[in-house]
Amino acid sequence: MTTDQVKNPTAVGHSNIPQTLGFLLLDNFTLISLASAIEPLRMANQLAGRELYRWYTLTQDGAPVRASDGLNVTPDASMHAPLSLDWVVVCGGVAPQHSVSREHIQWLQAQSRQLRRLGAICTGSWALGQAGLLDHYETSIHWECLASIQEAFPKIVLTTRLFSIDRDRFTASGGTAPLDMMLNLIAHDHGKELSAGISEMFVYERMRNEQDQQRVPLKHVLGTTQPKLLEIVALMESNLEEPLELDELASYVDVSRRQLERLFQRYLHCSPSRYYLKLRLVRARQLLKQTPLSIIEIASVCGFVSTPHFSKCYRECFGIPPRDERLGIHTRQKYQEKVPPLLKRWGAEPTSNEPASSALLALAYAQGEPTFASVPLA
Structure with missing residues (x-):
């Protein structure tokens, strides 16, 4: 994403003011995605030695919600609690179409009107899409939902990237992708040294960026309606070192070259040669990042x-x-704007209307850790 595309009107940058996140848990949300999003925030506080981030888990009515693995999770508060949130993150999981209520939609739209940053992890993008809050935004979602969300909300600019940060929206595809997204956001807010320190604490070898893609099985994009196209792509994937000629590919699946080109243009929106080249380049990128092979x-x-x-x-x-x-070396500058700092809240006691954030408790426990305040910030 280019500098011109990214305008983040609510990024705090290097402010000393803690940012407050509300994680809205939908029924059947995935715990691994939630943990991947929250743990980098906890470790950012620990390494900095002060509260950079605080967070609350929320449900529609404040009642426990069941995760996709069957565990019941008790939230900190109802989504209607009077919290001073800077970010709202929707945590989705299995069958998001059946987990989003009208009340969720209305609440998310109210958060948008209050100019809060809106995010989603795993399939939480479905809720923001249903609320009309991702129209014309680049959006990531777990690959299983790509086809269905595109059909349901055609104004969303879908991408197969692991995560997307577009202006005041940030979305991650699921699994461990929220970890990468949060590391990138923390690096923007408080510097790369802090995000690198978090990666080291989590024994996380490489922080992925916005250009990293999900490995999306083509059958989940096309379904089973185009078996010949699926067969051609499988042939391409099996012959990257010695690419086949287009005429050869066409003959293997018993279609003409003209039919082959029409299939790619209609369903994959590019020429066969362009698609084949992209497959080879994606493979090259993996080898560059994951192996010691020479260029x-x-x-x-x-x-x-x-x-x-x-x-x-x-x-x-x-x-x-x-x-x-x-x-x-990444030459693209990803962020453009910062806003004035929020009112200072570090160390403040929670108000009578605001429950205590678990971030402060985690930070207090972390003071005995040898890594506490090991990454001082300016």
Whole structure:
């Protein structure tokens, strides 16, 4: 995402003021996604030695809610509690279509009117989409829901990326993807040294960024209606080192080259050669980040006849040359605007209308840890 695309009117940046997040738990939400989102916030507080973030878990009526693994979770409060929230994060899971109520929708729309940042993890994007709060926003959701959410809410700009940050919306696909999204948001708010420290504490080797993609099985995009197209793509995926000619691909599945091109244009919105090239480049990106293979070797195993041609194609696709990708150099500035600090609340006792945040309790316990305040912030 380019600097021009990202305008974040509620990012606090390097403020000393803790940001408050409300995690709205839908029925059958996934615990791994919730933990992946909250744990980086806890560790940010611990490493900084002060409260950078506080959070509350919320449900529609304040009653316990069942997670997708059958565990009952007791929330901190009802979503109608008078909390001073900066961010609202919807936590979805199994069958989000059946977990979102009219009351959820109205409450989320009210949060939007109060200019709060809105986010979603796993399938929580469905709730924001149903509330009309993701129209014309780039959005990530778990790959199982891509086809259904696109059909239900066509104004959403869907992407297969692990997570998306677009202006005042942030969405993650699920599983451990919220961890990467939060690490990126923390790096923006408080610096890369802090997010790197969190990664080390979680034994997390590589913080993924917005360009990393979900591995989406094509059958979940197309269904079973286009078996020949699925077969062609499978052939492409099996022949990355020595790419097949389009005429060969067409003959293997008994279609003409013209039919082959029509299938790709209609269902995948690109030419067969373009799709094939993208498959090879995505594979190259994985090898660059996950193996010690040289750039020359990677170019060869991904079907490129020369390293300069590989580098040119890679830069055009990902906006960064392979060498910089390998070194972890990211030239795109992802954020543009900051807002004035909020009123100082660090160390303040909760008001009679506001329940105590578990962040303060976790921070108090963490004071005995050797890592407490190990990443001082300016």
